[in-house]
Amino acid sequence: MTVQLNKAEMQHAIAARVAQELEGPCIVNLGIGIPTLVAEYMTEDNIYLHTENGLLGVTDVDDEAIDPNLVNAGKLPVGEAVGASFFNSSDSFAMIRGGHVDVAILGALQVDETGVIANWAVPGKNIMGVGGAMDLLVGAKKVFVTMSHTSKDGSSKLLKECTYPITSTRQVDMIFTELAVFKVNAGQLKLVDLMPGATIEEVREKTEAAFTE
Amino acid sequence: MSKIQQDITQALKCIKSGDTVLVGGFGLVGAPLTLIDGLTERDVNELTIVSNNLGESGKGLGILLNQNKIKKGIGSYFTSNRDVGDKYQKGEIELELLPQGTLAESLRAGGAGLGGYYTTTGVGTDLAIGKEEREIDGINYILEKAIRADVALIRAHKADTLGNLVYYKTARNFNPLMATAAKIVIVEVDEIVEAGELNPEEVVTPFIYIDTIVKAQQVLTKEGVVAV
Numbered sequence: 247m248t249v250q251l252n253k254a255e256m257q258h259a260i261a262a263r264v265a266q267e268l269e270g271p272c273i274v275n276l277g278i279g280i281p282t283l284v285a286e287y288m289t290e291d292n293i294y295l296h297t298e299n300g301l302l303g304v305t306d307v308d309d310e311a312i313d314p315n316l317v318n319a320g321k322l323p324v325g326e327a328v329g330a331s332f333f334n335s336s337d338s339f340a341m342i343r344g345g346h347v348d349v350a351i352l353g354a355l356q357v358d359e360t361g362v363i364a365n366w367a368v369p370g371k372n373i374m375g376v377g378g379a380m381d382l383l384v385g386a387k388k389v390f391v392t393m394s395h396t397s398k399d400g401s402s403k404l405l406k407e408c409t410y411p412i413t414s415t416r417q418v419d420m421i422f423t424e425l426a427v428f429k430v431n432a433g434q435l436k437l438v439d440l441m442p443g444a445t446i447e448e449v450r451e452k453t454e455a456a457f458t459e
Numbered sequence: 460m461s462k463i464q465q466d467i468t469q470a471l472k473c474i475k476s477g478d479t480v481l482v483g484g485f486g487l488v489g490a491p492l493t494l495i496d497g498l499t500e501r502d503v504n505e506l507t508i509v510s511n512n513l514g515e516s517g518k519g520l521g522i523l524l525n526q527n528k529i530k531k532g533i534g535s536y537f538t539s540n541r542d543v544g545d546k547y548q549k550g551e552i553e554l555e556l557l558p559q560g561t562l563a564e565s566l567r568a569g570g571a572g573l574g575g576y577y578t579t580t581g582v583g584t585d586l587a588i589g590k591e592e593r594e595i596d597g598i599n600y601i602l603e604k605a606i607r608a609d610v611a612l613i614r615a616h617k618a619d620t621l622g623n624l625v626y627y628k629t630a631r632n633f634n635p636l637m638a639t640a641a642k643i644v645i646v647e648v649d650e651i652v653e654a655g656e657l658n659p660e661e662v663v664t665p666f667i668y669i670d671t672i673v674k675a676q677q678v679l680t681k682e683g684v685v686a687v
Contacts, residue, residue, distance in 0.1 A: 297629075298559060298560075299485045299488070299629050299632050300485075300629050300631050300632050301628075301629055312681055313628065314488070314679045314680055314681050315488055315489070315627055315628045315629060315630040315679065316628045316629055317485075317486075317488055317629055321485070321486050321488065321539075326628075332626070332628055332629065332631055333631070334563070334631055334632065334633070334634070334635045334636055334663075335485075335511075335559065335560075335562075335563035335632050335633045335636060336560075336563040336564055336566070336567040336636050338560075338563070339559065339560030339563050339564065340564075342560060343560055343578065343579065343580060367585070372544045372547055372548060373556060373585075374536075374537040374538040374543065374544055374547075374554075374556075375535065375536040375537055375538035375539075375556070376535055376536070376556055376557075376558050376559070376586065377535055377536045377558075377559050378535075378558070378559040378560060379558075380558040380560075380561075380580045380581050380584060380586065381558050381559060381560035381561070381580045384579040384580050384582070385579075385580075411584065411585045412583070412584055413584060414581075414582075414583065414584065415582065415583035415584075
């Protein structure tokens with residue numbers, strides 16, 4: 247019998263699974279949403295978090311220590327780690343585009359069966375924001391994507407082809423949903439793990455994209 | 460002549476209708492809230508505002524937006540102010556969306572006297588439409604133009620009387636870049652010290668870029684924006 251998780255539990259389960267893939271020493275950039283939660287589950291030493299608004303060495307912060315001028319890319323209050331540094335936006339994106347960030351963990355609206363993602367615009371709606379997503383996709387050494395496996399109407403978010411505008415032609419490295427973990431090898435998805443409670447039948451049924459098992 | 464200006468309205472007198480104005484900040488963090496507030500009092504319109512966001516609804520640049528003084532916004536993330544979408548829908552504002560790293564680098568290039576640069580960011584996406592694509596050593600790039608402006612409104616933590624600047628934590632963001640990329644640069648700071656009091660090793664923005672210094676009268680606190 248499948249255990250039904252609520253949305254928050256599902257997001258935390260995904261974040262915890264992503265954290266298992268992070269090995270220090272490395273520099274990681276966390277996107278908004280599920281990726282932000284990954285920080286709660288990192289157990290390895292020597293993982294430093296980079297945030298594109300200009301801080302290397304992000305930590306969490308206690309309520310009484312909140313500083314309104316110390317935030318992450320999601321504009322949430324954060325703390326500074328031992329060895330932290332501040333820099334301007336151009337330096338921050340030089341780190342990203344220049345290939346100095348080891349892993350970027352991003353949310354996505356859709357992923358295609360070659361590992362190309364769409365996460366910044368929805369057709370028919372105003373295109374209002376792109377932020378650092380395009381830069382992270384071209385520059386990070388590895389890109390991990392976290393998302394719910396299906397959209398609200400139950401349709402698969404792992405598609406043969408993205409119907410939303412793509413964020414980059416670069417293929418991501420791993421995809422994490424509440425049902426499964428995929429690796430992208432040579433433009434093909436490979437199922438590498440089932441999440442607790444998920445069955446291979448359910449993953450097959452809810453995945454439009456071709457994948458190997 | 461001293462760069463320090465007590466009168467905010469006087470400091471902003473150089474801004475004319477139709478100007479392109481750079482405004483620092485990542486959301487409200489590091490935004491020159493006093494200068495933005497002063498701009499809302501000025502009778503200017505048709506402004507092109509270059510800023511990562513256009514403030515939040517009714518806050519920061521959001522006020523200027525609601526006064527219909529902004530003709531065009533150039534930024535990376537307008538999503539943080541829902542009013543921008545409404546205005547765009549009604550055809551009351553033009554928007555140019557740039558990846559955040561491209562926005563930053565275009566400002567850096569503008570300040571450094573470059574016409575533009577080639578970047579991999581955005582290649583093959585809708586944001587590359589109409590931009591020159593070029594292969595260099597086997598990698599595809601698009602041409603992005605530099606950004607230069609008439610005026611920059613920025614925020615720093617401390618200035619000395621010459622205009623050397625140091626910043627505070629993540630309130631730095633776009634401010635040092637914008638300081639380099641406009642004909643006239645106005646900075647608001649929490650504190651003004653005598654020349655010689657800042658350690659030269661710690662100066663982030665050298666005074667060469669700065670025209671006018673004002674003391675912040677509005678600051679971002681845990682409780683929101685407050686007057687000081």
